[in-house]
Amino acid sequence: xxxxxxxxxxxxxxxxxxxxxxxxxxxxxxxxxxxxxxxxxxxxxxxxxxxxxxxxxxxxxxxxxxxxxxxxxxxxxxxxxxxxxxxxxxxxxxxxxxxxxxxxxxxxxxxxxxxxxxxxxxxx
Amino acid sequence: xxxxxxxxxxxxxxxxxxxxxxxxxxxxxxxxxxxxxxxxxxxxxxxxxxxxxxxxxxxxxxxxxxxxxxxxxxxxxxxxxxxxxxxxxxxxxxxxxxxxxxxxxxxxxxxxxxxxxxxxxxxxxxxxxxxxxxxxxxxxxxxxxxxxxxxxxxxxxxxxxxxxxxxxxxxxxxxxxxxxxxxxxxxxxxxxxxxxxxxxxxxxxxxxxxxxxxxxxxxxxxxxxxxxxxxxxxxxxxxxxxxxxxxxxxxxxxxxxxxxxxxxxxxxxxxxxxxxxxxxxxxxxxxxxxxxxxxxxxxxxxxxxxxxxxxxxxxxxxxxxxxxxxxxxxxxxxxxxxxxxxxxxxxxxxxxxxxxxxxxxxxxxxxxxxxxx
Numbered sequence: 001x002x003x004x005x006x007x008x009x010x011x012x013x014x015x016x017x018x019x020x021x022x023x024x025x026x027x028x029x030x031x032x033x034x035x036x037x038x039x040x041x042x043x044x045x046x047x048x049x050x051x052x053x054x055x056x057x058x059x060x061x062x063x064x065x066x067x068x069x070x071x072x073x074x075x076x077x078x079x080x081x082x083x084x085x086x087x088x089x090x091x092x093x094x095x096x097x098x099x100x101x102x103x104x105x106x107x108x109x110x111x112x113x114x115x116x117x118x119x120x121x122x123x124x
Numbered sequence: 125x126x127x128x129x130x131x132x133x134x135x136x137x138x139x140x141x142x143x144x145x146x147x148x149x150x151x152x153x154x155x156x157x158x159x160x161x162x163x164x165x166x167x168x169x170x171x172x173x174x175x176x177x178x179x180x181x182x183x184x185x186x187x188x189x190x191x192x193x194x195x196x197x198x199x200x201x202x203x204x205x206x207x208x209x210x211x212x213x214x215x216x217x218x219x220x221x222x223x224x225x226x227x228x229x230x231x232x233x234x235x236x237x238x239x240x241x242x243x244x245x246x247x248x249x250x251x252x253x254x255x256x257x258x259x260x261x262x263x264x265x266x267x268x269x270x271x272x273x274x275x276x277x278x279x280x281x282x283x284x285x286x287x288x289x290x291x292x293x294x295x296x297x298x299x300x301x302x303x304x305x306x307x308x309x310x311x312x313x314x315x316x317x318x319x320x321x322x323x324x325x326x327x328x329x330x331x332x333x334x335x336x337x338x339x340x341x342x343x344x345x346x347x348x349x350x351x352x353x354x355x356x357x358x359x360x361x362x363x364x365x366x367x368x369x370x371x372x373x374x375x376x377x378x379x380x381x382x383x384x385x386x387x388x389x390x391x392x393x394x395x396x397x398x399x400x401x402x403x404x405x406x407x408x409x410x411x412x413x414x415x416x417x418x419x420x421x422x423x424x425x426x427x428x429x430x431x432x433x434x435x436x437x438x439x440x441x442x443x444x445x446x447x448x449x450x451x452x453x454x455x456x457x458x459x460x461x462x463x464x465x466x467x468x469x470x471x472x473x474x475x476x477x478x479x480x481x482x483x484x485x486x487x488x489x490x491x492x493x494x495x496x497x
Contacts, residue, residue: 015301017297017301018300018304021300021304021308022304024304025304028311058290058293087292087293087294087295087296088289088292088293088296089336089338105337106297106299107296107299107300107303107304107329107330107333109326109330109361110304112364
C-alpha cells in the first residue's frame with residue numbers, strides 16, 4: 001500500500017510556549033512538526049529536512065535574519081521556504097533581504113498560519 | 125569668523141592702501157594682527173609657505189603645552205616632540221589647501237602625549253600676497269567632548285531602539301500565547317456557546333494587536349495610526365476568524381476619503397467598539413443560518429467623525445431593547461464616553477445600525493469631565 005508522506009514543518013523559536021502551541025495548531029491540520037528552541041548549525045536543519053521553516057526573528061543571542069542568510073547561502077538548505085516570525089511590522093523588508101519567502105506578524109491567527117503553510121508547500 | 129578677521133588684516137597689510145585706514149596706519153597693521161591672534165580663545169597658528177611657524181595664539185601654546193620661543197620659525201611638523209606630524213594634517217596642508225585655498229571643519233583625530241586622544245576640527249586658509257608669497261592660517265577647535273557626547277547620545281538612542289524592539293517582541297509573544305491558547309481551546313470545547321465566547325475573546329486580543337501592526341516603529345513620539353487602513357485590516361481579520369465557523373455572513377468596510385490619523389489609544393477604542401458591534405450583529409441579527417451582511421463605515425471631516433456598524437438582520441425585538449445591556453454594549457458605551465462620542469441606535473425589521481459620532485469642537489470640555497469620573 002502506498003504511504004503518503006506528511007508535510008514537515010519546522011518551527012525555530014526560543015519561546016517554548018509559542019512553539020508548543022504552533023505544534024498543536026499545525027498537528028490539528030495533520031502536519032508533521034519539529035521544534036528547535038535554538039539554532040546550532042545548518043546540518044541539523046538538513047537532517048530534519050523540513051518542507052517549510054517558521055523562524056523567529058529574535059532567537060536567543062542569534063538573530064533570525066542571520067540564521068536565514070546562513071540557510072539561504074547553503075546549498076543543502078537554500079530551497080527550503082523560510083517564514084519569519086516577527087513582532088514588528090517594519091521587519092518585512094529586512095526578512096525579504098535575508099532571503100525569507102514571507103513574514104508573519106505576531107500575534108497571528110490560525111487561519112493565517114494554515115494559509116502560509118499551504119501557500120509554500122503546494123508543490124510538495 | 126575670526127579667521128576672516130585675521131585674514132582681512134593680513135591682506136590689508138599687503139595692500140599698503142593710500143587712503144586712510146580706519147584700523148590705523150597700515151605700517152602698524154601687524155601690531156593689531158598680533159593683538160587679535162593673542163586674544164582669541166580658539167587655538168590659532170600662522171605658518172609661512174614652507175610651513176614654518178610665524179606666530180600662534182596664546183591659547184594654542186597653552187592648549188598644546190608649547191611656548192613662543194620653542195616654536196618660532198620651527199617647522200610645524202617638528203613642534204614639541206613631533207606630535208604635529210599627523211598624516212591627515214599633512215594631507216590637508218600639502219595637498220588639499222593648495223587646491224582649495226579654504227577648508228572648514230576638517231576632522232583630525234590624534235593621540236597627543238600630554239592630552240591623550242583628541243578629535244580636532246581644523247579650519248585652514250591660505251593667503252596669497254601680490255608678490256607671490258603665501259601664508260597659512262590654521263585654527264584648531266578641540267571637538268573631543270562634543271564628539272564624545274554625540275557618540276554617547278547615539279549609543280543611548282541605539283540602546284533605546286534595542287529595548288523597544290525587545291519590548292515589542294515580548295508583547296507580541298505574550299499576545300500570541302494568549303490568542304493561540306484561546307483559539308485552540310475554542311476548537312476543543314463541545315459547547316457552541318463556550319466556543320463562541322472563546323472566539324470572541326480571541327478577536328478582542330487580535331483587535332488590540334492589530335493597532336501595533338499599524339504603528340510606525342521609527343516614529344515614537346506622536347505615533348499615529350491610519351484609521352482607514354487599521355479598520356480595514358481589523359474587519360478582514362474579524363471576517364476570517366469569525367465568519368467561517370459560524371454563518372454565511374460578509375463584513376464590508378467603507379472608509380471615507382478624508383479618513384484621518386489617530387492616536388494609538390483612540391485607534392484601540394475605535395477598534396474595540398467595531399469588534400464588539402460586529403460580534404453583536406453576528407450573535408443576534410442573524411438567527412439560524414440566515415445569510416446577511418455587516419457594513420462598517422468610517423467617515424471624517426475636519427470637524428467630526430462617525431463610525432457606524434449596520435447589519436441587514438432581523439432588528440432588535442422589544443424584548444432585547446428592554447433587556448439590560450450586555451457586556452459588549454457596556455464596553456462600547458464606556459469607550460464612546462472616553463473619547464467623548466455619542467451613540468445612536470436605529471433598529472427596524474430591516475436591520476440595526478449603531479452610529480458613534482464625535483464632534484471635535486466639543487471634545488476638550490467633555491473629555492476633561494469624563495476623565496475626572
